[in-house]
Amino acid sequence: MKKAVADTSALISIALSGKLPEVVENIGLFAPKAVKLEIAEMAGYDDIEGGAAKNILNFIKNKKISLIEIKNEKNARDLTGKSIDQGEAECFELAAEEKIGTILMDDVNAAYRITGLAKPKNISIKISTAAIVELIKQEKLAKKQGIFALQKMVKNRQWEKGILEFLIKKYVKEI
Amino acid sequence: MVAGVITLRLEGKDKQKVWDLAKKKRETKSNLMRKALLSYIEKETELDEIKEIVAVKFVEGKISFDELVRILGFDEAKKVAFFADIAEKSFQEGI
Numbered sequence: 097m098k099k100a101v102a103d104t105s106a107l108i109s110i111a112l113s114g115k116l117p118e119v120v121e122n123i124g125l126f127a128p129k130a131v132k133l134e135i136a137e138m139a140g141y142d143d144i145e146g147g148a149a150k151n152i153l154n155f156i157k158n159k160k161i162s163l164i165e166i167k168n169e170k171n172a173r174d175l176t177g178k179s180i181d182q183g184e185a186e187c188f189e190l191a192a193e194e195k196i197g198t199i200l201m202d203d204v205n206a207a208y209r210i211t212g213l214a215k216p217k218n219i220s221i222k223i224s225t226a227a228i229v230e231l232i233k234q235e236k237l238a239k240k241q242g243i244f245a246l247q248k249m250v251k252n253r254q255w256e257k258g259i260l261e262f263l264i265k266k267y268v269k270e271i
Numbered sequence: 272m273v274a275g276v277i278t279l280r281l282e283g284k285d286k287q288k289v290w291d292l293a294k295k296k297r298e299t300k301s302n303l304m305r306k307a308l309l310s311y312i313e314k315e316t317e318l319d320e321i322k323e324i325v326a327v328k329f330v331e332g333k334i335s336f337d338e339l340v341r342i343l344g345f346d347e348a349k350k351v352a353f354f355a356d357i358a359e360k361s362f363q364e365g366i
Contacts, residue, residue: 098366123366198366204354211353222361230365258323259330259358267362 099124101191104134104183106200109224111148113249119227120160122236128186129165132156144252166190179205191219200224243268326351
């Protein structure tokens with residue numbers, strides 16, 4: 097089973113695609129403590145993302161998403177700064193400690209800062225759409241369902257008219 | 272949404288700057304900070320919309336990286352190109 101560490105933004109996006117159950121069934125998803133705390137905070141909001149956060153907390157509670165505490169908190173703390181928050185820093189540290197080759201992260205600023213550190217450790221940064229594409233590749237999701245999930249993610253995340261909407265259209269033509 | 276109170280923590284030096292400007296503008300400190308915050312949000316939102324339009328043009332291949340740099344500046348252009356790259360890889364490779 098393929099594995100990935102997911103930060104808060106990526107987990108919310110996957111949940112908003114409507115395919116979180118299928119993703120956790122077929123991809124090993126890992127999250128550090130700081131991500132759980134961020135999700136728990138978001139679960140207090142009475143909006144679509146708050147609902148997604150509550151859903152994610154249930155998956156963590158039922159151990160469908162593996163919650164792992166990082167061993168070296170100082171490393172993560174040293175990474176935090178203007179563009180990288182605690183959750184993102186712990187995701188990088190967790191991927192490095194557990195030798196997990198992919199981090200799913202939708203925040204471009206954090207991903208941009210982390211990627212320089214991730215490359216030497218053979219960790220690649222990808223966005224949440226990779227989880228849906230992976231399910232299509234593994235034939236766990238029909239192409240049509242996958243495309244619908246990607247479109248739902250873009251709509252719920254209010255990413256319309258952005259790069260991702262264009263790339264989904266391009267992807268639909270290619271597959 | 273109903274009006275609410277937001278608590279803001281400022282360093283002494285920054286707090287003094289707010290106090291001084293409020294005095295100069297004959298505004299309350301609260302009004303000055305509200306205007307500053309809303310003006311910042313409006314500016315950033317407009318800037319994000321511009322960045323989004325330009326980024327799509329870049330991904331579509333309608334403008335080059337050099338043109339992207341001219342419009343957004345080198346640092347922002349690099350970020351857009353980086354995001355386009357990881358997004359493309361995510362679609363091509365999956366996990």
